[in-house]
Structure formats: structure tokens, C-alpha cells
Amino acid sequence: MILVTGGAGFIGANFVLDWLAEQQEGVVNLDKLTYAGNLETLATLKDVKAHVFVRGDIGDSALVDKLLAEHQPRAVVNFAAESHVDRSIHGPEDFVQTNVVGTFRLLESVRGYWNGLPADRKAAFRFLHVSTDEVYGSLKTGEPAFTEETKYEPNSPYSASKAASDHLVRAWHHTYGLPVLTTNCSNNYGPYHFPEKLIPLMIVNALAGKPLPVYGDGMQVRDWLYVKDHCSAIRRVLEAGRLGETYNVGGWNEKPNIEIVRTVCALLDELKPRADGKPYSEQIAYVVDRPGHDRRYAIDARKLERELGWKPEETFETGIRKTVEWYLANGEWVRNVQSGAYREWVQKHYASSAGKGAA
Numbered sequence: 113m114i115l116v117t118g119g120a121g122f123i124g125a126n127f128v129l130d131w132l133a134e135q136q137e138g139v140v141n142l143d144k145l146t147y148a149g150n151l152e153t154l155a156t157l158k159d160v161k162a163h164v165f166v167r168g169d170i171g172d173s174a175l176v177d178k179l180l181a182e183h184q185p186r187a188v189v190n191f192a193a194e195s196h197v198d199r200s201i202h203g204p205e206d207f208v209q210t211n212v213v214g215t216f217r218l219l220e221s222v223r224g225y226w227n228g229l230p231a232d233r234k235a236a237f238r239f240l241h242v243s244t245d246e247v248y249g250s251l252k253t254g255e256p257a258f259t260e261e262t263k264y265e266p267n268s269p270y271s272a273s274k275a276a277s278d279h280l281v282r283a284w285h286h287t288y289g290l291p292v293l294t295t296n297c298s299n300n301y302g303p304y305h306f307p308e309k310l311i312p313l314m315i316v317n318a319l320a321g322k323p324l325p326v327y328g329d330g331m332q333v334r335d336w337l338y339v340k341d342h343c344s345a346i347r348r349v350l351e352a353g354r355l356g357e358t359y360n361v362g363g364w365n366e367k368p369n370i371e372i373v374r375t376v377c378a379l380l381d382e383l384k385p386r387a388d389g390k391p392y393s394e395q396i397a398y399v400v401d402r403p404g405h406d407r408r409y410a411i412d413a414r415k416l417e418r419e420l421g422w423k424p425e426e427t428f429e430t431g432i433r434k435t436v437e438w439y440l441a442n443g444e445w446v447r448n449v450q451s452g453a454y455r456e457w458v459q460k461h462y463a464s465s466a467g468k469g470a471a
């Protein structure tokens with residue numbers, strides 16, 4: 113059994129679904145179900161006994177202690193976070209609370225549990241912390257991509273809170289010997305992505321006939337990683353990563369945002385043309401840039417390839433096509449996450465089941 117936190121979010125849920133499909137091992141899934149958490153993504157696991165969903169906060173030490181004691185996981189994979197940069201600009205406090213204080217409390221609960229394990233299980237235990245390339249700051253055109261040695265220069269409240277959590281994880285290894293692994297990945301994309309993020313937002317707005325808002329000149333460069341490749345990288349690091357090490361995970365797909373948007377438009381033109389026959393790119397609307405918007409992130413993922421033999425399977429062309437096709441085939445999922453009905457259901461369901469249930 114492993115404990116996954118934030119397993120109802122975009123990457124966490126993809127990870128849980130892939131894990132249960134690939135491994136003969138159960139998952140306890142602890143998620144607070146913020147606006148970003150979505151049990152609909154886990155609907156196919158409703159009757160799967162190997163998946164235990166628990167609604168709760170990584171910062172709730174009593175709950176986490178109880179879960180660890182009850183389920184005796186051999187590893188914890190920490191995805192739980194506030195993750196949206198724009199939200200961190202408008203309300204940074206939740207980011208400090210979950211990403212910093214929450215990670216601290218989780219580490220302390222895990223340390224207590226790990227200390228009490230018999231020697232063989234203690235040696236085999238792992239705490240894997242999922243982080244971001246945004247902790248490294250912004251690159252200029254032509255500068256080499258981020259390696260694991262690049263110094264931390266977070267620029268947004270989000271990346272600063274993630275950087276703080278990475279430092280805590282590192283310190284819990286160096287000070288207390290906790291067997292940790294950290295992964296810093298680039299921008300993920302793929303199925304089940306909440307439609308406030310760039311790619312799903314463009315697909316959803318395009319189909320709804322709404323403007324496609326592009327920040328500034330649209331020339332902010334990101335590396336794009338297909339979410340299922342990210343999941344396989346995490347499985348690999350968990351399996352064979354060297355203790356206390358950091359591994360960068362990237363897709364080798366550096367692209368400016370505007371190119372991403374144009375690619376999405378072109379795929380939609382092909383797969384679901386507009387009724388008036390005009391290109392979706394006509395809906396692109398440049399909007400005022402985000403304050404402090406980092407210009408470029410690029411990930412050098414060679415350490416992961418060299419040490420653990422991991423490489424992404426998808427190119428951007430194959431991954432983005434799969435993604436657009438998934439959104440076209442899953443309009444109901446999109447409508448449900450956007451509608452109040454889903455949130456009301458969560459409120460009602462959890463009001464009557466005291467915060468616990470299977471999904």
C-alpha cells in the first residue's frame with residue numbers, strides 16, 4: 113500500500129489511475145478536495161477495493177497519523193498543493209498554508225511513523241515529494257535549461273511556497289535521515305486537467321465560441337510534459353531513485369504559449385471544425401500580462417535518463433493530439449467540473465459521511 117496525497121487533482125489522479133492499472137499494490141488517497149480536486153476523475157475506481165479515498169488535509173496531523181498507523185504504507189507520494197500561479201498572486205495565504213505548513217506537518221507525521229517501523233521496512237520506506245521547475249526562476253533566451261544544480265530563484269508566491277517545501281523535504285533528509293526523493297517537473301498536460309490551465313482553457317473556450325486569452329505577447333516559453341509520462345517518471349524514481357536526490361522531469365518540448373494555442377486551434381479545426389468554417393485561431397485575444405510572469409522555463413532531464421533510464425514516450429505532437437481528442441470525447445467531465453452541481457454533491461456527500469469514503 114502507498115499513500116498518495118492530492119490524488120484527486122490533475123496529476124495525482126492520473127498517477128492513481130495509472131498506478132492501479134500498472135502495479136499490484138493499493139493506494140490510500142488523501143485529498144482535501146479543494147476546487148482543484150475532483151472525484152469525478154476517479155469515478156472508475158468506485159468499486160475498486162485497492163483504492164481508499166479519504167477527504168482530508170495533509171496539515172491535519174491527527175488524521176495523517178491515523179492513516180499511516182492504519183494502512184502502514186511503504187511509501188508516501190506528495191502531490192497535494194495549491195498549484196495555480198494566478199490564484200497565488202491574488203491569495204498567497206492558502207499557498208503558504210498548504211505548500212509550506214502542510215508539507216511540514218506531513219513530513220513530521222511521516223517521520224514519526226517511519227521512526228517506529230522495523231529496520232527492514234524503515235530501510236525500504238520512501239517519501240517522494242512532487243515539485244516544479246518554477247522554483248528555479250526564469251531563463252533568458254539561449255541560457256541552458258535547468259539542471260538539478262540550478263540555484264533556486266522562485267518568483268511567484270506559488271513557486272516560493274513550493275521552493276520552501278522542497279527545502280523542508282531536503283532538510284528532513286539531512287537532519288533526520290528521512291528517506292526522501294524530490295522530482296521537479298515542467299508544465300504537465302493531458303486528460304483531466306482543470307479548465308483554468310492554459311491547454312484545457314483554450315480547448316473549452318474555443319468550443320464555447322469564447323475568446324482565447326493569451327497573456328502579453330504569448331512568447332512565454334515552457335517545457336511541456338505529457339502527464340502519463342510524468343506518472344511513469346515518478347514510478348521510476350520511487351522504484352530506483354537515490355535517496356536524498358532531486359530529479360528533473362521534462363518532456364524536451366520547449367514551446368512559446370502562443371504556439372501551444374495555435375496548435376490546439378489547428379487540431380480543433382481538423383477534429384471539430386467551427387460551424388462557420390472559420391479557424392479557431394480567430395478567437396485568440398491578447399490580454400494584459402500576469403505580473404512578474406516568468407519568460408522561460410526549460411528542463412534538462414538528462415540525470416533521470418542517465419541514472420534511471422527514463423525518457424518520455426510522447427512527443428508534443430502525439431501528446432497534444434491525445435489531449436485534444438480526450439477533451440472532445442469527455443465533454444461531460446468538463447461540464448461537471450465547471451458546474452456547481454459537482455461542488456454541491458461533494459458538500460452534501462461529505463457532510464453525511466464524516467469526511468471519509470471510497471471513490
Ligand SMILES: NC(=O)c1ccc[n+]([C@@H]2O[C@H](COP(=O)([O-])OP(=O)(O)OC[C@H]3O[C@@H](n4cnc5c(N)ncnc54)[C@H](O)[C@@H]3O)[C@@H](O)[C@H]2O)c1
Nearest residue numbers: 118120121122123144145146148149169170192193244300
Ligand atoms: N500541473 C503542472 O503542470 C505541475 C507542474 C509542476 C509541478 N506540479 C506539482 O505537482 C503537484 C500536483 O499538481 P496538479 O497540477 O495535479 O495540482 P492540482 O491543483 O490539480 O491538484 C492539487 C490537489 O491537491 C489537493 N489539495 C490541495 N490542498 C490540499 C491539502 N492541504 N491537503 C490535501 N490535499 C490538498 C487538491 O484538492 C487537489 O486535488 C503539485 O504539487 C504541483 O506543485 C504541477
